[in-house]
Each structure stands twice: as structure tokens, then as C-alpha cells.
Amino acid sequence: AQTVTQSQPEMSVQEAETVTLSCTYDTSESDYYLFWYKQPPSRQMILVIRQEAYKQQNATENRFSVNFQKAAKSFSLKISDSQLGDAAMYFCVITGTASKLTFGTGTRLQVTL
């Protein structure tokens, strides 16, 4: 079984600042993938970034980057130069050989002026 823990129910960041969302996970599989999904108030689930567990290099996608610590089973998301449109619920997600996604409980990010 796979589990995902997000210990921060809510976070707040000022516009143009940087924020890091935490995530830890547990899996018995050696081959797995990690994702961050974003769910704005419009409720559509949007893929933010993807990390293959076999890759040591941290994934980046424009202002979004991850800090993947495989030994510690940690997968944090850093958002740089935060924008009002980044306000959303962020889910840390894992998938393994079964392809189904296992979600964390989410972190609600507020972006203030």
C-alpha cells in the first residue's frame, strides 16, 4: 500500500514571494512516480509537476520545482515568485505499478497582496 502525508492543511504566501509545501510518502515499490496536482476553486485537477523516482535530478517546471529526497521519502514543492493565480488546493500524489493515484489530504495555499 502507498500513503501520502501532507502535514500543512493551510499555507499563506505574499505575492512574488517563495513558498514550500511539504509532503512525505511511504511505498514498498521501487519504481514509482510522484506528482503535485493543483485544484483551484474552479475544481479542475491540474497537473503541476511530475517526478520519476529513478531520476536523481529534481524536476522543475517554470516557477515550480521539487525537492525530492528519496531516502527520506520526502517530496516538497517550491513555488517561486508566487502569483494570485497560484491560490488553490495542492495535492501530493504517488503512483506505482498499479497506475492508480494515491492522494494526500491537500494543502490550501492562499496568496496575499
Added chain:
Amino acid sequence: EPEVTQTPSHQVTQMGQEVILRCVPISNHLYFYWYRQILGQKVEFLVSFYNNEISEKSEIFDDQFSVERPDGSNFTLKIRSTKLEDSAMYFCASSQGFNQPQHFGDGTRLSIL
């Protein structure tokens, strides 16, 4: 950009009635999924579907639930004899391949009265 579309956006049904939630996955995708999110709780996997059959299902997906791909475009979730606890947001997702990023629809909010 191609999208997963779900209809209806909101469905209100009397307890005990049958309901069908509809999804049109992205056209060249081969893997299809249903997830649900009860208000205030995490997103939960229900079922995955590939090559016209269920590839995996969760404990939630009991005999009350069924999925079907009746034609080349639609992917449906049927809930028979609905219960109050079936009230949730139901998300459809599709992916191009195994462990490829899953693209989500906007969801159907199901309310059981």
C-alpha cells in the same frame, strides 16, 4: 489543448435511485479512471479501466458500482441504489499510457437526498 469532459456538473438524486455519470476522455488516451472526493476528505481511487475491462478497483468499488465504455468516446460510472454516503465529487481521468500523467475532468458533484 484536449480536455476530459464530464457531464452533468451537478446531479441531484433521491436515495435508492440509479445514477449514471458520464465522461469523455481525451481521444488518444487508453487508460481511464474514476476517483471520488467526499466533502472535506481526500481524493480516493475507485477504478481503472483499460482495453475494455477493469484493470484495478478499490474496496469502495463494490457491486453497487459499474463502469462501461459503451462506444469509442464515452466512459460511464453507474451507481445503483444510491445511498446518502455516495454524495461526493466524482472525477474522471484519462492517460495516454501506463503511469503517464492523468488528466482530470472538472468533476460531477453528486448529491443524494
